[in-house]
Amino acid sequence: MSTDSDPTTDAEDRPTTGTSDQLVVENVVTGYGNHEIIHDVSAKSHEGVTCIFGPNGSGKSTLIKAMGGKLPLWSGRKRMGDRDLTDANASDMVDAGVITVPQDGGLFPSMTVRENLLMGGHSVDDDDLVSRRMDEAYEAFPILEEKTAAKATSLSGGQQMMLSFARAMVSGADVFLLDEPSAGLAPTLVDDVMEQVRTLVDRGVQVVLVEQNVKTALRVADHVYILAQGRTQFDGPPADLAEEDELIELYLGIK
Ligand SMILES: Nc1ncnc2c1ncn2[C@@H]1O[C@H](COP(=O)(O)OP(=O)(O)OP(=O)(O)O)[C@@H](O)[C@H]1O
Incomplete structure (x- = not known):
């Protein structure tokens, strides 16, 4: 969201998303009711795609909820660059440039592609900025421009996820939190969704991704x-993971 209030005159020349600020959580403890699920976990959004893997029930979704302000921290800290966000809720996190893309995409099914994209910019005061971001989104995902007048519900599952990503681009978020974006899609579409994730990264977005399809997600993972x-x-680059046979077998179930 860093460019919303930037008064410089060459704004058209700069990308409208992407900062070097990372979302950082440190020593997080959280859970539900009095049930502690996350015990002293630290993580951050690295440049590119940060994947969170682990067995069912290991706390991946809970961690990503805590990162996105959907679940309060019981202890620990959360920040974006120098900005303290420890007590930030989901709406504060969006203001700080961190958006959670819901698993089902969270689209307005009866609205058109264009109307859904416009909704992404509803809290941005500058209409020109929204318009530039929409152009960038169409450039990133050209099929959406072809289908700009189509109802969201008429898109395929993979295209609907693409529209959710594009809408988040229009909001201007720098960090996208994705909790199993390929869940519910045909297995053949998982590669397509990962390609879309890579497109986001090429546009300067940092993506934090929870994904069950470990092998496919590893192809796009940077951390x-x-x-x-x-x-x-485990906390490291994918290349280091390759040497961790025991971890891979124990927690990821892949060979
Ligand atoms: N809303 C909730 N209320 C109470 N307990 C919950 C809630 N959501 C998750 N849990 C519990 O928290 C633990 C971690 O769940 P979480 O969904 O974070 O794991 P996960 O690693 O994302 O699992 P999966 O891969 O199956 O989605 C589980 O024991 C789960 O039952």
Whole structure:
């Protein structure tokens, strides 16, 4: 969201998303009711795609909810660059440039592609900025421009996820939190969604991705966390993970 209030005159020449600020959570403890799920976990959005892997029930979604302000921290800290966001809720996080893309895309089904994209910019005061971001979104995902007048509901599952990503681009977020974006899609579409994720990264977005399809997600990963029972078991680049046979077998179930 860093460019919304930037008065410089060459704004048209600069991308409308992308900052070097990382979302950082440190020593996070959180859970539901009195049930502690995440025990002292630290993580951040790295440049590119940060994948959070781990067995079912290990706390991946809970961690991403805490990162996106959908779940309060019981202890620990959250920040974006120098800006403290420890107590930020989901709406504060959007203001800070961190958006959670819901698993089902969260589209308005009876609205057109264009109307959905416009909704992405509803809290942005500058109409020109929204318009530039829409152009960027269409450039990133040209099929959406072809279907600009089509109802969201008429798009295929993969295209609907693309529209959700494009709408988040229009909001101007710098960090996208994606909790299993390929869930519910045909297995053949998982590669397409990962390609869309890569398109976002090419536009300067940092993506934090929870994904069950570990093998496919690893193809786009720049950094990997593995969680098990709410604790970090691995924190490093994918190349280092390749040497961790035991971790891979124990927690990822891939060979
Ligand atoms: N809303 C909730 N209320 C209470 N407990 C919850 C809630 N959501 C998740 N849990 C519990 O928290 C634990 C971690 O769940 P979480 O969904 O974060 O794991 P996950 O790693 O994302 O799992 P999966 O891969 O199956 O989606 C589980 O024991 C789950 O039952």
